[in-house]
Amino acid sequence: MIQSVAVVASLSGAVKRYGALKALDGLDLMLHRGELLALLGPNGAGKSTAISLLLGLARADAGKVELFGRDPQDIEARRRIGVMLQSSFLPPTLTVGELLRLTASYYPASRSIDESADMAGVADLLSRRYAALSGGQQRRVQFALALCGRPELLFLDEPTVGMDIEARQKLWAAIRRLTAEGCAIVLTTHYLEEAEALAQRVVVLGKGRVLSEGSVDALRSHVATTRIRCISDLDVAALSQWSDISLAERDGTHILLHSDAPEKVLRRLLDADPALSELEVRRAGLAEVFTELTRESGIEKEAA
Template sequence: MIPSVAVVASLSGAIKRYGALTALDGLDLMLHRGELLALLGPNGAGKSTAISLLLGLTRADAGKVELFGKDPQDIDARRRIGVMLQSAFLPSTLTVSELLRLTMSYYPAPRSMEESAAMAGVSDLLSRRYSALSGGQQRRVQFALALCGRPELLFLDEPTVGMDIDARQKLWVAIRRLVAEGCAVVLTTHYLEEAEALAQRVVVLGKGRVLSEGSVDALRSHVAVTRIRCSSDLDVVALAQWPHVSHAERDGAHIHLHSDAPENVLRRLLDADPALSELEVRRAGLAEAFTELTRESATEKEAA
């Protein structure tokens, strides 16, 4: 978190209840200009509720919510955001160009249709009816609609669902461009490799509270595990008994190990099998850190 960078939106002690369910339990969250924040958490963690408060779609029961220093329902504040929700219901009979032209009309200084379409990779779809597009193409159109108003804050909820690898990579390029231009981006995604590739800061929620916050590297540090993969005839049952090996399994000719002291294990592996080959060593990723953080939260809740 960089205090000198302008805060574009914030939740301060936000509480939101739905009957007996507490969706947000005193949540503090700040979004900064030119930053991509990945908001992660298991189902029911409070991600959707937090975004709904920031979008002005619902009100907090307590605490403070600001969008560009104003009430999130203020029209001037809302004109400075773009939104790509997981579910979108758009007029199916309109063409892509008609949808873009309609959305652009809501903003005082929108991007040109050509620029918006190019950034989202839908230039070749402008004359097509929205209903005739595939799911992945519709997601790209929704992205074009979200960015066409030159938003200063962009909310992306599972933006690449239904996209092929090439379309996903192109969307990542466009997101990075928006961030470089100073746009703040809030990303929610179940593709943890997506958050790992894009986010400058990650906030993990659980039961309406922040479980962890920091860079991807900072979150990785919560998991002192390295994955080792190699081709070897060594006995995995014996390997599982080695010091500093927490997990060992065989997949055909390959062995997979988890270790908290990989240097020691690697030296012993090479001594035990000089013919060992196809050696790969990989540190714990965001997926492992996320799993560990949410597991710890669930364990603490059960203990309480």
């Protein structure tokens, strides 16, 4: 049970204001050892502010913030974290190997340069200058720097932006290895399939509050709609009148249907069109859950 796992960081009733704007409105959030938490929400939901408090980059106006049971600005607590921000400035003339050696020197029990480079997929870049790398390569180097201190808590902000599919899959594998070793990870990402693939727990924020929290499967239960896709000559207008279909539309040769009772619809479809082909049935994904949660809360759906 998650309750028995050690808490490595927490926000308790955290409030943060920027002038008249209340970025966090009594937020409660716990991060557990060995868990990947996906922190999602539309722009302005409070994700960046929550992370800033946990990193000690900002102070809460009210409530309590702890990092390994300490003040987040305590150097002993900060040495136990790793951070990969969405945008970073690194000395452009240093090589990847020099950057890794410099960063590792700040930590008492860092990983070896080779181990960090292998985990991040940059072993072939150690002699290259940082400025000469592509955007995706620079992101992989930033990931290597974030994990080289052997962190117990790792913050990843949009980690795979600019990466190709192969690099993204390798980073996912490294993330799974880190959580298996007991590292807690906080992930913010616009790629909801990334959160769906990696997260043990998802927290959706809106207006500085928690809109929903739980496993991906638990959040899916909020949205009963199943998507059905097939090739059929059935009339879309007629299908839209079926009692168990909430949406029917045509996409080229395919028909797309949304239903809260997919089993009934599938049986009826096959009876109505024995020639039906290329049938696909898909449960609501995290994207649909996110859209529904933000819609129910009256929050503009900008991005995850």
